[in-house]
Amino acid sequence: MIPRALTDKMLSMSKLFPVVTVTGPRQSGKSTLVQHAFPDYRYVSLEDADMRALAQDDPRSFLERFDSKVILDEAQRVPELFSYMQGVIDNRNEPGQYVLSGSQNFLLLKSISQSLAGRVAILHLLPLSYEEMTAAGVTPESMSGFLFAGGYPRLKTMGIDPQDFFPNYISTYIDRDVREELGVKKVAEFNTFLTMCATRVGEVLNLSSLANDCGISVDTVRDWLSILEASFIAFRLHPYHRNYGKRLIKASKLYFYDTGLAANLLGIESGDQMLTSQYRGNLYENAVVVEIIKRYQALGREPKLFYWRDSNKKEIDVILEKGGKPWYAVEVKSSATYNPKAFEILEDLAPAMGLDPDRRFVVYGGDESFSTKHGQVIGMGDLGRLVG
Numbered sequence: 577m578i579p580r581a582l583t584d585k586m587l588s589m590s591k592l593f594p595v596v597t598v599t600g601p602r603q604s605g606k607s608t609l610v611q612h613a614f615p616d617y618r619y620v621s622l623e624d625a626d627m628r629a630l631a632q633d634d635p636r637s638f639l640e641r642f643d644s645k646v647i648l649d650e651a652q653r654v655p656e657l658f659s660y661m662q663g664v665i666d667n668r669n670e671p672g673q674y675v676l677s678g679s680q681n682f683l684l685l686k687s688i689s690q691s692l693a694g695r696v697a698i699l700h701l702l703p704l705s706y707e708e709m710t711a712a713g714v715t716p717e718s719m720s721g722f723l724f725a726g727g728y729p730r731l732k733t734m735g736i737d738p739q740d741f742f743p744n745y746i747s748t749y750i751d752r753d754v755r756e757e758l759g760v761k762k763v764a765e766f767n768t769f770l771t772m773c774a775t776r777v778g779e780v781l782n783l784s785s786l787a788n789d790c791g792i793s794v795d796t797v798r799d800w801l802s803i804l805e806a807s808f809i810a811f812r813l814h815p816y817h818r819n820y821g822k823r824l825i826k827a828s829k830l831y832f833y834d835t836g837l838a839a840n841l842l843g844i845e846s847g848d849q850m851l852t853s854q855y856r857g858n859l860y861e862n863a864v865v866v867e868i869i870k871r872y873q874a875l876g877r878e879p880k881l882f883y884w885r886d887s888n889k890k891e892i893d894v895i896l897e898k899g900g901k902p903w904y905a906v907e908v909k910s911s912a913t914y915n916p917k918a919f920e921i922l923e924d925l926a927p928a929m930g931l932d933p934d935r936r937f938v939v940y941g942g943d944e945s946f947s948t949k950h951g952q953v954i955g956m957g958d959l960g961r962l963v964g
Contacts, residue, residue, distance in 0.1 A: 577612050578732060580605065581708055582598075582701055585875060589699065590672040592697065594696070595676060595692055596675050597696050598678075599677070599678055599700055601702065601809065602749060606677040606679070635654070644674075648677075662695070697876070702873065703834045704728070707871065710957060720848070727834055728834060728836065742836065746770070746840075765790060773830060776830050777831060777855065779829060809833060812829065813830075816895050831862045832862060835863050839859060857909075857910045861893055868894070868896070871960060880896065880897040891921065892922065901930065905937070907939070908938075908940075911940060914940055919948070933948075933950060939955070
């Protein structure tokens with residue numbers, strides 16, 4: 577197993593809360609992580625049809641079969657369990673009674689909010705971060721290879737070609753999450769929608785344009801975007817709300833939680849093709865944003881990330897807010913060669929935000945990190961500086 581940065585936080589939460597819940601996309605390593613971190617816990621998978629039927633038929637007896645210290649995998653498959661679980665938790669009043677995992681965030685959190693509010697620590701496990709891959713010695717040799725392959729653990733541990741992994745992953749996702757659990761009937765249209773979302777990665781999202789390209793309504797686009805977010809496929813980065821002298825763009829930008837999945841949807845077939853792809857810059861920006869999110873989530877926290885863009889198309893790729901004000905401003909450039917012009921917009925806009933050069937960053941495609949009079953230049957491996 578590749579060590580996961582979330583482990584320490586998960587173990588510490590199990591000493592404070594009766595329930596620890598780990599959610600994330602399918603195949604992100606949730607089951608492996610919880611079994612490895614809690615070796616003394618009984619493991620029960622509710623993907624197993626017999627076990628699921630037993631839990632659905634008599635939830636009270638099902639819970640009584642197990643002592644405290646049990647892992648319930650894909651717990652959202654049996655929402656009836658949660659109200660009965662509340663009674664067990666309150667009677668025992670012990671930390672670390674249950675570890676829940678699940679890949680359908682919407683359904684899982686709906687059940688938790690109805691029955692377990694205040695009793696559960698909720699953590700997120702995304703595909704491997706660049707930091708985790710580097711520590712395990714499985715980082716691709718090139719940045720293009722990293723963007724092409726993404727971070728799903730099975731690709732690394734089993735040596736699966738991304739071109740074999742992702743088509744099967746997408747097929748399973750459509751069949752299980754989209755059709756079966758979330759009730760989407762227009763599967764062909766949803767497949768088209770998913771691909772059209774990939775073509776917009778790192779771009780300001782125009783819902784009407786996306787709807788027209790997919791032959792669906794704007795309301796359907798909104799519903800399906802929510803599905804992508806609930807199942808940890810894609811997410812939206814919202815614009816920063818403060819106006820620094822120009823009329824602001826109010827639409828969100830779209831990103832995928834894994835660049836390998838996005839690259840496959842875009843038809844990119846190798847790291848070499850990624851090197852010359854028109855989408856490489858957008859996917860690198862995507863990778864930087866997700867890496868920041870992964871590093872925060874490994875600490876059990878959610879970063880307040882935004883982008884800033886005005887009507888003249890001046891843009892700051894990432895603003896990280898702390899204490900209700902901008903804390904870091906980040907420009908992303910995929911080139912492995914540093915160019916001082918990368919700081920032009922930051923030098924123009926950051927002073928109005930109260931950000932001195934120590935809090936202005938250019939993340940580029942190179943490996944070295946260094947300071948300049950304009951601000952800080954860092955590579956993908958040094959993004960921890962934005963988290964501390």
